[in-house]
Amino acid sequence: MDHKRELTSVDLAALEGELAGYEGAKLDKAYLYPEDDLVRLKLRDFDRGRVEFLIEVGDVKRAHVADQSHVPDAPGRPPDFAMMLRNRLSGADLVRVEQFEFDRIIELEFDREDASTTIVAELFGDGNVAVLDEYGEVIDCLETVRLKSRTVAPGTPYEFPSARFNPMTVDYDGFVARIKESDADLVRTLATQLNFGGLYGEELCTRAGIDYNVAVDDLDESDFERLYELIDEMGTRLREGDVDPRVYYETLDDGDGAGNGESGDDPDRRRIDVTPIPLAEYEELYSESFTEFNPALDDYFFNFQREEEVEGGETQRPDFEAEIEKQQRIIQQQEQAIEDFEADAEVEREKAELLYANYDLVDDVLSTVQAARQDDVSWDDIEAKFDEGADRGIAAAEAVVSLDGSEGTVTLDIDGTRVTVDAFTGVEKNADELYKEAKRIEEKKEGALAAIENTREDLEAVKERREEWEADDGEDEADNDEAEDEPTDWLSMQSIPTRSTERWYEQFRWFHTSDGFLVIGGRDADDNEELVQKYLEGGDKFFHAQAHGGPVTVLKATGPSEPSKEVEFPQSSLDQAAQFAVSYSSVWKDGKFAGDVYMVDPDQVSKTPESGEYLEKGGFAVRGDRTYFEGTPAGVAVGITCDDETRVIGGPPAAIEGQAATSITVEPGQYAQNDIAKRLYREFKERFADETFVRKVASPDQIQEFLPPGGSRMTED
Incomplete structure (x- = not known):
């Protein structure tokens, strides 16, 4: 008998009531x-006290509260998706837990003074987790979905699947009518319809x-009444929390092991299902009873994967190929979406340019409509x-395709392209709205680009796990567990697979702080301009060395696809x-070992100079109070990462040393950028047993990108 791997609609109906008891808990x-x-x-x-809630949407699909001892250790540096959740939900109250219709979808709504956020867990198909803002728009999701029937993508309204028939709330007549619509037998009708x-x-x-x-046509009134009564009773029990959860086991040997009350830890048994109520279908199986459904789910899902064995006692090989195919399919969908966004944005820009290119014609049409409406002429x-x-051959009139009085719009055909414009604004305003729409679509493209990066990372991670599985030397599980407890000694490995995205x-200077926040800085005046105009957002922090010739440095509060x-x-x-800002400024170039740095909020930074002053390219006016970091030491570490990428x-150094397999710290010194880069390269080659790996990922040119302008030396020298 196969293990249960996914929650059912009945499971979620039972779970909904229990999880409602956690409303009011704060997300930490x-x-x-x-x-x-x-x-x-x-x-x-x-x-x-502490509550751990797990949502899994991979090969296993589940959502439940877990015992603290059953949650995995915290991973390393959190991915962008996790950082987005923390930024939006830290300190938020859980205010609603609800199953969507009778589907395998559960919603968790969190409220905080500044925002409302809903997590939607899709426990069907390929599985997904989408995070929605208070308006129902997708902030981010684990998987981007673009189907004819629905779309789930950052920057778009979340679309639920078509509502499923809910047998728990339908009246008797609706129940009978639904069954009679089927041409299948009874069990298939109950299962699908x-x-x-x-x-x-x-x-x-x-x-x-x-x-x-039995065929549906052969059922009589008493059959319908018995079935409806059973379903109504089940629905009432689940809604009222009147559950009697069971974890069911199958016996692996020839013994019957049925319902004898012995411990479920018997090695001759394995867990095969968990249900909110006892099932007659499993009457012959051994089961353990729980007082609540959450602990039963936790017991089952925590243990079943460890019990999943094939003949001979070997752990089943994960279906890496299916997972790789899934990730590649998602990438194809995301690439197509990006192409569509680019094409759609270009169409909107072309429409705007057509309006300007045919300014007189469009203005003639708009003026005619506006004058007529002022005289109360009907549409x-x-x-x-x-x-x-x-x-009569009037060009402006020939361009008019249609008018829509309810929307106040005119649709024009200009050089074979149809453009719908607002009849009560001018040509410039209509063109500006089209440019804005193009920009909005391009912002969607940026979200899709971020999503495809994450998917490519997932694909590489699956490939890496496949390589590790195939390279396994067959040692027993205990030895493997002991080895996993030890950190990987990357420096001594003879062959290190490369993977990066x-x-x-x-395009900028960058690093992640030891707390996981992204910091970006300009390499030149053009970068400084772009950082402030495009990437400096509310909630970020702006840093600059108190010295001429330094990079704009931005400590990011959120990712590019997040509000x-x-x-x-x-x-x-x-x-x-602050140390980043001073280290890549002229302070380093001047051979100094420390300098002052100031920090301000984004709204204090402007491209508008004071009266009578001039701002050179890459320069900005900073107004208001500043927070100073005096005597900030100049120091940079260059390292090589091996774990995730x-x-x-x-x-x-404080940020890099914790993230790199090995790193080297430099300070202002006598060696030019290219010379010190070569010295670091030679040092890294000596540290790694796999010299080819260093050549692939850390050439002198790649190292030089992270070195400050001016002379440097290794602190070990």
Whole structure:
């Protein structure tokens, strides 16, 4: 018998009531384990203390509260998705837990003074977790979905699947009518048309004493009444929390092991299902009873994967190929979406340019409509006048395709392109709205680009796990567990696989603080301009050395696909951003070992100079009070990462040393950038047993990108 791997609609109906008891709990922290598609929400409840809520949407699909000892250790540096959850939800109250219709979807709504956020967990198909703002728009999601029937993508309204028939709330007449619509047998009808699934379809047949395979046409009134009564009773029990959860086991040997009350830890048994109520279908199986459904789910899902064995006692090989195919399919969808966004944005820009290129014609049409409406001429009469003008060969009238009085718009055909314009504004305003729409679509594209980066990371992670599985030397599980407890000694490995993904911020100087926040800085005046105009948002912090010739440095509060918001940055992140700002400024170039740095909010930075002054390219006016970091030491570490990605990183030593497999600290010194880069390269080659790996990921040119302008030397020298 196969293990249960996904929650059913009946499970979620039972779970909804129990989870409502956690409303009022505050979210403390959120985690993402990308390799398992697992989201972990750590909450604090007034009565219960710490509460761990798990949502898994990979090969296993579940959502439940877990025992503290059953949650995985916190992962390393949190991915962007986890950081977004923390930024939006830290300190927020859980105010609603609800199953969507009778579907395998559960919603968790959190409220905070500044925002409302809803997490939607889709426990069907490929699985997904979407995070919505108070308007129902997707902030981010684990998987981007673009189908004819629905879209789930950052920057778009979340679309639920078409509502499923809910047998728990339908009246008797609706129930009978639904069954009679089917041309299948009873069990298939209950499973598919009434959405109970195979197991509960069989359970209802057994309890009603009706053969599974009886044709729907052969049912009589008493059959319908018994079935409806059973379903109504089940629905009432689930809504009122009157559950009697069971974890069911199958016996692995020839013994019967049925319902004898012995411990479920018997090695000759394995867990195969968990249900909110006892099932007649499992009457012959051994089961353990629980007082609540959450602990039963936690017991089952925590243990079943460890019990999943094939003949001979070997752990089953994960279906890496299926997962790789899934990720590649998602990438194809995301690439197509990006192409569509680009094409759509270009169409909107072309429409705007057509309006300007045919300014007089469009203005003539708009002026005619506006004058007629001022004289109370009806929309139909206006349209008729344009038709008459078109018959006489008037160019402006010929361009009019249609008018929509309810919307106050005119649709024009200009050089074969149809453009709908607001009849009560001018040409410039209409063109400006089209440019804005193009920009809005391009912002969607940026969100899609960020999503595709995450998917490519997931794909590489699956490939890496496949390589590790295939390279396994067959040692027993205990030895493997012991080895996993030890950190990987990357320096001594003879062969290190390379894996990296290009990020949007790599065009600038960048690093991640020891707390996981992104810091970006300009390399030149053009970068400084772009950083302030495009990437400096509310909630961020702006840093600059108190010296001429320094990079604009931005400590980011949120990612590019997230709305801006205030974040309380740890002091360690602020100090590291300040050190970054001073280290890549003229302070280093001048051979100084420290300098002052100031910090301001984004709204204090402007491109508008004071009266009578001039701002050179890359320069900005900063107004208002500043926070100073006096005597900030200049110091940069360059390292090589091997865990999540293989690449060179560089920045303040306190941030880099914790993220790199090995790093080297430099200070102002006598060696030019290219010379010190070669010295660091030779040092890294000596540290790694796999010299080819260093050549691939840390060439002198790649190292030089992270070195400050001016002379440097290794602190070990």
